[in-house]
Amino acid sequence: MKRRSFFSKTATGLFGLGITSNSWANTADKKPFKVCATIDQNKVSFYSEVINESIKVVHIADTHLFKDDERGIPYQKYSSRMAKAYNETRHFQTGEKTNPEEAFEQALAFAKKEKADVIALIGDIFSFPSEAAIEWVQSKLKATGIPYIYVSGNHDWHYEGMEGTLETLRDTWIGKRLLPLYQGKNPLMASHDIKGVRFLTIDNSTYQISKEQLQFFRKQVATGIPLVLLVHIPMYAPGKGVYFGCGNPNWGAATDGGFNIEKRPKWPESGHTETTLNFHKEVFEAPNLLGIFTGHIHKNSIEVIKGKPQIVADDNASGGYLDIDFLPMNEKDLKLIN
Numbered sequence: 319m320k321r322r323s324f325f326s327k328t329a330t331g332l333f334g335l336g337i338t339s340n341s342w343a344n345t346a347d348k349k350p351f352k353v354c355a356t357i358d359q360n361k362v363s364f365y366s367e368v369i370n371e372s373i374k375v376v377h378i379a380d381t382h383l384f385k386d387d388e389r390g391i392p393y394q395k396y397s398s399r400m401a402k403a404y405n406e407t408r409h410f411q412t413g414e415k416t417n418p419e420e421a422f423e424q425a426l427a428f429a430k431k432e433k434a435d436v437i438a439l440i441g442d443i444f445s446f447p448s449e450a451a452i453e454w455v456q457s458k459l460k461a462t463g464i465p466y467i468y469v470s471g472n473h474d475w476h477y478e479g480m481e482g483t484l485e486t487l488r489d490t491w492i493g494k495r496l497l498p499l500y501q502g503k504n505p506l507m508a509s510h511d512i513k514g515v516r517f518l519t520i521d522n523s524t525y526q527i528s529k530e531q532l533q534f535f536r537k538q539v540a541t542g543i544p545l546v547l548l549v550h551i552p553m554y555a556p557g558k559g560v561y562f563g564c565g566n567p568n569w570g571a572a573t574d575g576g577f578n579i580e581k582r583p584k585w586p587e588s589g590h591t592e593t594t595l596n597f598h599k600e601v602f603e604a605p606n607l608l609g610i611f612t613g614h615i616h617k618n619s620i621e622v623i624k625g626k627p628q629i630v631a632d633d634n635a636s637g638g639y640l641d642i643d644f645l646p647m648n649e650k651d652l653k654l655i656n
């Protein structure tokens with residue numbers, strides 16, 4: 319299958335300006351913000367009347383860095399499979415040989431050249447929580463001078479075969495290794511305001527959403543501020559497989575083909591919690607949510623659910639990243655959609 323996806327213009331309802339928190343106390347009767355989104359290979363343009371200034375985001379997911387040093391030796395029995403998984407890759411566009419470090423540096427160089435407002439790191443930047451790899455990423459990010467956002471994927475905190483539930487392993491290895499990347503923000507749910515748009519990071523790397531995360535999301539919707547959701551695992555869309563695994567009605571023990579290989583607890587017999595399914599529903603009903611950016615699948619795709627675009631990035635291990643511009647609409651374009 320060709321790796322490129324194409325997306326023509328989409329438009330949903332428009333909500334005017336002059337938003338205040340109070341006016342958004344009840345979102346049920348609010349009209350959704352109108353969004354026009356276009357994709358040209360990895361270049362994404364998001365237009366909306368509620369965007370006042372252009373914002374450039376370089377979105378990176380699934381680098382799968384495996385760099386390690388002597389500090390990782392005691393953990394090799396948990397890291398060995400993933401340490402070999404992406405040592406040499408093929409660039410998704412050119413077919414040339416590449417590797418995760420080279421691909422990550424190229425994405426950062428692009429962000430620097432284009433003077434990006436922010437670099438969004440949306441999970442599986444690491445194949446396991448290697449101290450050497452985490453330090454390398456921190457130093458490379460610092461050298462760009464560009465602010466960055468980080469949220470974890472299912473591999474960043476996972477040492478395969480280590481005892482524990484997904485939730486406790488995530489807590490442990492975020493606390494021990496990944497924490498500096500969050501720069502003081504809550505690792506499981508955080509907001510990042512950039513030029514009038516609020517980027518939400520919600521960690522769904524266990525495939526599930528907690529009650530606290532759902533409450534956090536509801537509060538963000540109630541502000542009426544234009545939102546963009548950043549999650550590692552894509553939100554389920556009709557026709558998509560089980561790895562589109564957040565809110566997927568088919569997700570659960572019966573469809574878990576990876577637990578033996580990844581040496582982790584099997585997904586639950588009962589599938590998603592009600593909270594996770596409610597989160598899925600509420601994401602696509604949120605009138606002020608402009609769109610969703612994600613990763614995990616290692617293959618670019620676009621899903622539109624109830625007028626809201628979700629864009630999945632190609633894996634950075636193979637050179638992929640998204641060049642996203644959030645843009646105000648000019649007068650002529652506004653006339654087209656109003």
Ligand SMILES: [Fe+2]
Binds near residue numbers: 441442472550614
């Ligand atoms: Fe992943």
